Amino acid sequence: MLKNADPLDPRAADLRRMKLVALACLLLSLAGLALSLAMGARGPWAWLKAFCEAAAIGGLADWFAVVALFRHPLGIPIPHTALIPQGKRRIADSLAGFVRDNFLHPDVLLLKLQVLNPAERLGRWLREPRNLAQITGSVRAMAVEALSLLNEQVVRRALGEFLIARALSWNATTTAASVLDVLTKAGRHQDVLDGALSKLRDYLATPEVRTLVAARLVKFARAQWPKATSLVDTIANVDKMADSLSDKLALQLVEEVQTALSQPDHSVRRQFDTWIEEFVGRLREDPDFARDVNAMKDRIVQSDDVRAYLNGVWTEVRATLETDLHRDDSVLMRHLDQSLGALGDRLSRDPGLVQAINEHVMSAATRMVDGMREGVTQHIASTVKSWDDPSLVRQIELSVGRDLQFIRLNGTLVGGVIGVGLYAITVVMQG
Secondary structure (H helix, E strand, C coil): CCCCCCCCCHHHHHHHHHHHHHHHHHHHHHHHHHHHHHCCCCCHHHHHHHHHHHHHHHHHHHHHHHHHHHCCHHHCCCCCCCHHHHCHHHHHHHHHHHHHHHHCCHHHHHHHHHHCCHHHHHHHHHCCHHHHHHHHHHHHHHHHHHHHHCCHHHHHHHHHHHHHHHHHHCCHHHHHHHHHHHHHHCCHHHHHHHHHHHHHHHHHCCHHHHHHHHHHHHHHHHHHCHHHHHHHHHHCCHHHHHHHHHHHHHHHHHHHHHHHHHCCCCHHHHHHHHHHHHHHHHHHHCHHHHHHHHHHHHHHHCCHHHHHHHHCHHHHHHHHHHHHHCCCCCHHHHHHHHHHHHHHHHHCCCHHHHHHHHHHHHHHHHHHHHHHHHHHHHHHHHHHHHCCHHHHHHHHHHHHHHHHHHHHHHHHHHHHHHHHHHHHHHHHHHC
């Protein structure tokens, strides 16, 4: 499907500009013609008349010719205008025939194949369905059979033990320190702090938080100083005082968080940098801390939930493999095709294999060319015919319309020069 023209396409601006230039030249010639006639068209004015009259005729004729390619001039259905939309089917067939005869001709294609390195063509040969059907089918059948013969309990236990052993031997502190080093060097840890501060600011600004703080203040005051709060109640409402205090406290906290967000060198940021640096240092240099971190990792790995998950990994892997192998668009089979292509590329360096592959490719190509030519030809023709007329005209006009405006411009100027020349010949012959 042909895409609609982008209104921001720079070609549209160039086309509009050239249309205005050509139109300005045409209007200028018409103005010069009117002026010369008003001045009597004698003497120098006769020369101006000759130039402007011929320029106007040339400009109008070329305007008609250019417009007639894309649409009916002035909307009038004049015969043999709007050539492109009316001749779309003929253009589609001609374009398809041109591609078929000049790009898909058997002699052209076979000549190209003869000068290519057969190793570079081996991948294409291996992607032929008839060549790969037997290989991929056999591999698919053997893989499904092997999965069904494997003892699931034994494999599941062995895989779980292997993964747990690898996780237990992994030094989590070294990895964590390396990751934090990368984050701090790029300043990404400050982005994390910004996100946390932004969430805290938004949370503190909610009315629910202020109400909760006020309730906690009143509860604490009444529990700690019951007599004082009772005395204060006789003068002012403690609940209202708590509400006011919570609002001010929340506002102050929000302002403080906002200040930390807006100031790259805020003390909170410096303290966060220091904490991160100290934390990375402890991961690298404090053996007791590193031992505690790895011990926590080991407890997680050896937990019942993790062990249950690892024991179920093989079941999931086996189900995934069987599902993929039974699919027509199997990912594994696709990778097998790619591997066979790579293998063929390496084998093609063998001179004897090179000659055999060359002969096979040429033989297969000879049989394929005729069917491919007709298929591609029909595809090009049907695609062009399916384009709607306005979009087709717009795309072609954007591609070549700017150059066609030069035809209008040149027609105006060259017409004027010819008009002057013809007038000069007339003057000489009459003199």
